[in-house]
Amino acid sequence: MNSIVISSVVTALLVLSGCSDKEPVVEEKQEIAAESTVEQVTPVETETVPSDEASVMSEDRRYSSASSSMSSIEDGMETIYFDFDKFHIRADMQNRVTNDASIANGAASKYSLKLEGNCDEWGSDEYNFALGLRRSNTVKKSLLAEGVEANRITMVSYGESNPMCTLKTEDCWAKNRRVDFKLLP
Amino acid sequence: MKILISFLIAVTISFASDATIEVIKKVDSLPSLAVEDASVSFSNKFKMKFFRSLVADMNVISLFNVDRSHRTVDYDASEVVYENKDIDYVLRYKLRKDDSGALNIELKILNKNNIVFNKNYKVNNPKIYMFVSHTIAYDINKYMGEPSVEWMKRKVIFSRVVAPKKSELVIADYTLTYQHVVVKGGFNIFPKWANKAQDSFYYTSLDEKKPTLKYVNIRTAKSKIIKSSDGMMICSDVSDNGKKLLLTMAPKGQPDIYLYDVNTRKTKRLTKYGGIDVSGQFVGKEKIVFVSDRLGHPNIFSKEINSHGGVEQMVHYGKSNAACSAFGEYIVYKARESSNAFSRNTFNLHLISTETDFIRRLTAVGVNEFPRFSVDGDAIIFIKNYKAQSSIGIIRLNHNKNYLFPLKYGKVQSMDW
Numbered sequence: 001m002n003s004i005v006i007s008s009v010v011t012a013l014l015v016l017s018g019c020s021d022k023e024p025v026v027e028e029k030q031e032i033a034a035e036s037t038v039e040q041v042t043p044v045e046t047e048t049v050p051s052d053e054a055s056v057m058s059e060d061r062r063y064s065s066a067s068s069s070m071s072s073i074e075d076g077m078e079t080i081y082f083d084f085d086k087f088h089i090r091a092d093m094q095n096r097v098t099n100d101a102s103i104a105n106g107a108a109s110k111y112s113l114k115l116e117g118n119c120d121e122w123g124s125d126e127y128n129f130a131l132g133l134r135r136s137n138t139v140k141k142s143l144l145a146e147g148v149e150a151n152r153i154t155m156v157s158y159g160e161s162n163p164m165c166t167l168k169t170e171d172c173w174a175k176n177r178r179v180d181f182k183l184l185p
Numbered sequence: 186m187k188i189l190i191s192f193l194i195a196v197t198i199s200f201a202s203d204a205t206i207e208v209i210k211k212v213d214s215l216p217s218l219a220v221e222d223a224s225v226s227f228s229n230k231f232k233m234k235f236f237r238s239l240v241a242d243m244n245v246i247s248l249f250n251v252d253r254s255h256r257t258v259d260y261d262a263s264e265v266v267y268e269n270k271d272i273d274y275v276l277r278y279k280l281r282k283d284d285s286g287a288l289n290i291e292l293k294i295l296n297k298n299n300i301v302f303n304k305n306y307k308v309n310n311p312k313i314y315m316f317v318s319h320t321i322a323y324d325i326n327k328y329m330g331e332p333s334v335e336w337m338k339r340k341v342i343f344s345r346v347v348a349p350k351k352s353e354l355v356i357a358d359y360t361l362t363y364q365h366v367v368v369k370g371g372f373n374i375f376p377k378w379a380n381k382a383q384d385s386f387y388y389t390s391l392d393e394k395k396p397t398l399k400y401v402n403i404r405t406a407k408s409k410i411i412k413s414s415d416g417m418m419i420c421s422d423v424s425d426n427g428k429k430l431l432l433t434m435a436p437k438g439q440p441d442i443y444l445y446d447v448n449t450r451k452t453k454r455l456t457k458y459g460g461i462d463v464s465g466q467f468v469g470k471e472k473i474v475f476v477s478d479r480l481g482h483p484n485i486f487s488k489e490i491n492s493h494g495g496v497e498q499m500v501h502y503g504k505s506n507a508a509c510s511a512f513g514e515y516i517v518y519k520a521r522e523s524s525n526a527f528s529r530n531t532f533n534l535h536l537i538s539t540e541t542d543f544i545r546r547l548t549a550v551g552v553n554e555f556p557r558f559s560v561d562g563d564a565i566i567f568i569k570n571y572k573a574q575s576s577i578g579i580i581r582l583n584h585n586k587n588y589l590f591p592l593k594y595g596k597v598q599s600m601d602w
Contacts, residue, residue: 114394121552122531122532124554124555124596124598124599125464125476125508125519125554126375126417126419126421126433126440126508127461127463127464127476127478127507127508128507129417129419129463130417130435130440130461130463131461133416133417133438134440134461136438137438137439154394154415155415155416155435156391156396156416157416157417158372158391159598161346161349161372161374161598162349162350163349164349
């Protein structure tokens with residue numbers, strides 16, 4: 001699936017070549033100089049490898065290997081949404097979890113479940129990925145409480161890298177704080 | 186105000202080597218420098234690319250006020266061009282293509298029409314001219330007697346998200362002028378150089394059933410699987426000798442930091458807190474710093490590798506500090522400055538010294554994250570996302586200057602250098 005592209009150019013490049021407990025003082029003065037000098041550099045023209053997949057909303061949500069029946073069952077499973085910076089199941093999401101658990105124990109009982117945790121665009125660092133994972137883990141615990149077997153469930157976090165919506169609005173970000181369900185053979 | 190200034194001056198004298206306050210004494214004006222092009226080969230487009238690259242590099246070494254005017258001259262002319270007669274230093278170069286197509290560069294620096302520095306460079310593939318430009322800047326910085334800017338010659342590896350769950354891993358120079366996609370297709374993130382030689386790297390693949398850490402040797406183009414974990418699997422840091430890794434794994438849905446031995450392939454769990462522990466960074470051989478939400482919000486903590494307890498809070502300023510990098514006594518960290526998601530000032534980088542109480546804010550606008558110290562601690566590289574533009578930034582700590590190099594498309598997810 002992944003193609004590793006190694007260029008001789010890369011090889012050529014290789015050739016070329018105790019914390020205080022006192023009240024902290026914030027020195028505000030530095031803020032000015034930090035950004036004011038940014039424009040000093042004339043932007044250097046960049047040479048990039050063109051992407052043939054630059055479209056942001058072009059994702060096919062289904063696994064290509066999934067059968068149509070698996071896909072249709074998967075479509076019946078409802079996404080669970082979360083509040084900002086939170087990972088507990090909201091009251092209005094409880095029915096969704098119950099519905100998802102009944103599908104998991106019924107039509108989808110022969111498949112494994114993959115819980116995909118997602119975040120809004122508040123950073124792409126490890127902590128944000130961990131938040132997405134905590135959301136997956138919360139949903140997992142709810143499914144376990146509804147009788148789904150633990151060994152059928154795997155989890156992953158995509159952090160902010162799998163947005164359903166890319167507008168900079170509160171409504172849009174709310175759609176990205178979610179856990180999706182995927183079925184695995 | 187006077188009291189504050191007096192206080193700052195007094196502290197400056199007391200802690201003159203502290204990078205959190207170093208900027209205060211940098212009040213002298215810089216000498217001027219102009220660049221003269223005496224090239225005899227190559228297209229005008231290529232000549233301008235090289236000129237732009239060299240001017241950018243001369244800016245980044247932060248030793249000169251650089252004139253951006255492109256002026257041409259004969260390489261052997263005894264005097265600088267008329268417009269540059271009052272300039273302190275004139276850098277004159279000649280690009281020449283030889284019979285084999287290689288790029289040859291003759292270069293000299295004139296000070297009052299006297300040659301004070303000269304050197305020749307050659308590279309077989311003119312397309313990687315930007316690395317010659319970086320090397321020239323490195324040499325001139327050295328000639329000026331400044332601390333090494335070895336990091337200018339190093340490569341950056343980053344992941345670029347091009348669509349939901351689709352990314353590519355890219356190797357670039359520090360200005361992103363040179364870019365080479367090394368892993369394309371699929372969803373691959375968190376690349377990390379495997380050693381100082383930068384001939385191999387680790388990355389996380391999210392295309393497998395479980396998040397999987399993979400290793401690629403650039404020289405042999407071979408890839409191998411290191412380890413998988415449910416939930417999360419990220420290589421957060423590599424020890425100086427390349428033999429130990431700090432991993433974030435969550436085998437039971439619980440993100441914790443693990444020490445991985447490259448030779449024995451054994452892992453040792455370093456944190457056991459019931460919340461989030463991520464982003465482990467080596468500090469010397471005995472200690473790590475990491476991000477944890479054990480106080481209810483993310484903050485920076487440290488821990489001895491071989492002790493069972495003893496977690497120490499390292500940062501006492503910032504509402505939400507979710508990423509960090511450490512070098513010696515210094516820690517640079519990302520702090521959330523506003524809980525208003527629509528604020529222009531959401532995440533900024535701050536520098537603290539564990540020896541003093543000073544905190545220096547390093548950025549002012551946008552979402553600034555993924556700070557990484559250079560190998561020598563001279564500079565910090567980071568990602569800035571502002572107004573739908575993703576850039577890599579370089580902070581010259583001792584010169585109080587930031588430089589931004591924008592990405593043409595996609596969004597930088599994470600990077601290492």
